[in-house]
Amino acid sequence: MTMSWVSRSFRQRAFSYRFGRICSIDKRIKNLENPLMARPSIDTRPLLPAPIITGADTMAARSTYRRSQGLPDHVLIFTVAGYALVGPAAQPLVQRPGDVLLVEPHHSLDQDTGPGQPWRRIWCIFTPRPHWYDWLDWPVVAPGYRQLHVAEVGRTAPVRASLEAMHRHANGAGRLRGELALNALEAALLWCDDHNPRSERAKLDPRVRRALDYIGRGLAEPLTLAVLARVAGLSAPQLTRLFRNHLGLSPMQFVERQRLQRACQLLALTAQPIGAIAHQVGYEDPFYFSTRFRRATGLSPRAYRVQP
Incomplete structure (x- = not known):
């Protein structure tokens, strides 16, 4: 009777030990399979030369x-x-x-x-x-x-x-x-x-840079030649002459190119309605936007969006 109880107790302890080992191994396997556990956000790898x-x-x-x-x-x-x-x-x-x-x-x-x-x-x-x-x-x-x-x-x-x-x-x-x-x-x-005085941007007249920065920040705004000239601190003819000398475009040609480039990105990368994109890049009239877009790209905004 006593020996039977000892034998049974031993078997129970052995089973508990084996079961605990299996659970521990299973937990480690799951940790390896779980990237959040296997690759902690805190770096615990051996020290290596820093980049x-x-x-x-x-x-x-x-x-x-x-x-x-x-x-x-x-x-x-x-x-x-x-x-x-x-x-x-x-x-x-x-x-x-x-x-x-x-x-x-x-x-x-x-x-x-x-x-x-x-x-x-x-x-x-x-x-x-x-x-x-x-x-x-x-x-x-x-x-x-x-x-x-x-x-x-x-x-x-x-x-x-x-x-x-x-x-x-x-x-x-x-x-x-x-x-x-x-x-x-x-x-x-x-x-x-x-x-950097050697960079292309640094070679631009600082008044032209001011106008370019203003355009980049406000494509949706009413960007007229008078507004840009005021930002640059120049008359409209002076600003036009500087833009042509530095960029080969008039201020308003540059504005339209930036607007249409942004429209191309939005058409290709988002599902926004064409009318919403037109407003976002500064065109109040979606029909006029479509006309200018077709003239620049050879495609309507809708056709541009669905092209492969």
Whole structure:
């Protein structure tokens, strides 16, 4: 009787153990099958070299940092406040608020701050993606050094805001923090292009740029030549002449081209009614919109939408 009870108790414990093991294995299998469990949003993978290293710090006045041989990657430094000397002792580059310095690989990163205000900067060490090199064609200020100046350095200024987002992402815990940081750096470089005297946009007359920005923000608004001339601070004939010189189009030809390009996108990518699209791109009369659209594309809006 006693032996039978012991044997039965042993079998029950053995069954419980095996059942627990099976449940544990089954749970692990389900976790592997569930991407939310298998790939947590917090990065727990082994440490690997980061695709970008960033910093947002302050270098005290009367400080010195020496890295005469530079680094094997590119370094970007954006000055928020204060000033410093960066580069070789024979030809240091003065960095003031709004300066964006790009140091190419293996060039001196020696840094010295003066006796006054501390030097506040945002920086990163990175390898440019292949398509970035055209955007990094900044003016050369010394062999191995390129530099731009950005007038706005406040927290909401696009270049600074993008670089701060870069630093925030790079030092976060997300699994894709490196990619997010690189994307924010890419945004900063795109904003920098507005300040690059070598870029096509920077070659535009600033009054033309003001008109272009206004057009881009308000395609649905009544964009007349008089309105655009007032935004640019010019007379209508002066603005027309500048547009033709820079863009090869009159202001109103440019407006119509932008409107119809946007209409093409909305027709191809949304199910909005044609009349609603017409209003969204600045045409009060859907019939007139259809006429202008057909003249530009050779198709009616409806035919354009259903084409393969």
